[in-house]
Amino acid sequence: MIAILIRELRLSVRYGADTLAAVLFFLLIVSLFPLAIGPAPETLGRMAPGIIWVAALLAAFLSLDRLFGADFEDGSLDQLLLSGVPGIGIAAAKTLAHWMITGVPLLLAAAPLAVMLRMPAEAIPTLLAGLLPGSALLSLFGTAGAAIVVGARRAGVLLPLLVLPLVTPVLIFGVAAADAAASGLSPRPHLLLLTALLLAALPLCPLAAGVALQAAAE
């Protein structure tokens, strides 16, 4: 698993433009909102959690269709499946790599963007506390979806159709936690629900992805 993780991180360094694309997309999308709805701090601040979460979700999708697609096309997926690492291990390593390459940079970029959107300062830690399990959930569901559509025609179109409904609860609880903190309410129930989702997805998504990868190789 560690060998696969190192391989993925090395590839992400070599294909730096692809890696940066998700963060740049995130920055660009969020930056468009003040231009579109006006710079009024109150409006922006109220909408900031939703803007950041939706932009993060879409940015996380950018690299997903190549997560297994490139390996499938060049024959590397067969090599991974014959490496002696079970399918669930391959999927787990790919998920962790996706989160490290995409999720962590999005998480780091979220705080300055929240400040730019005039989000109440007391709600920003909650936004990040939600994005931490949230970004991991996006990687988990995204990896499972990417494994299911690998080899399919128009996988790039199928992938969001498959994964977006699955990540809707993540979006709802994540935004609700930040909104609750901004309104002076406790975000704890929403964060606990996000954590529960993460604990359920941690074993299930790599398991599903592993089975899907073996099916794709057939």
Place this chain on the structure above:
Amino acid sequence: MLRAEGLTAIRGERLVFQDLSFVVPEGGALILSGRNGAGKSTLLRLLAGLVRPEAGRLLWNDTDALSDRTEHGRRVALLGHQDALKPGLTAAENLAFAARLSGRKIDAALAELALEDLAELPVRMLSAGQKRRLALARVSLSSAPLWLLDEPASGLDDPAVDRLGALLARHRLGGGMIVAATHVPLPLLKVETLRLNGA
């Protein structure tokens, strides 16, 4: 020892081959021949455990080889149609993953295929034949006893074919087994041939 008993494969709705039986002993080599679409690549993927047979059994030392496909994967080194190389990584970096799995040194594998001078070049700058040699170097790094090779001589010049012959001979001498699909003669001695005619 690898033993196939009555293997049948169906891809999509098409019966690719049926009732294939053969044995590859330690140090043995089996050449798969036949027309395009006769099922050579499918048989190699089946022997690798990537494809399940519709009927029949694949035995490894008289136990079901496919009961644990992850375990069977450790016994197999596959050279497929594609070279499975990443164009953005150097030749040495492409081998690093296989080297980490086998614990063997990259340098010896590069030398065996005369790739030392290309080790630090990105794979996108290599010719088709050089990429094939690099893919063969990955196979040579493997500690797996069963090598499954799909057109291993494709794109190779004469000196590279000689090196391929030496590589295959070394593997067999150590008790390794080879199953190769090919349209051209391979530099192998004492081989069995299985001709696939399609179903």
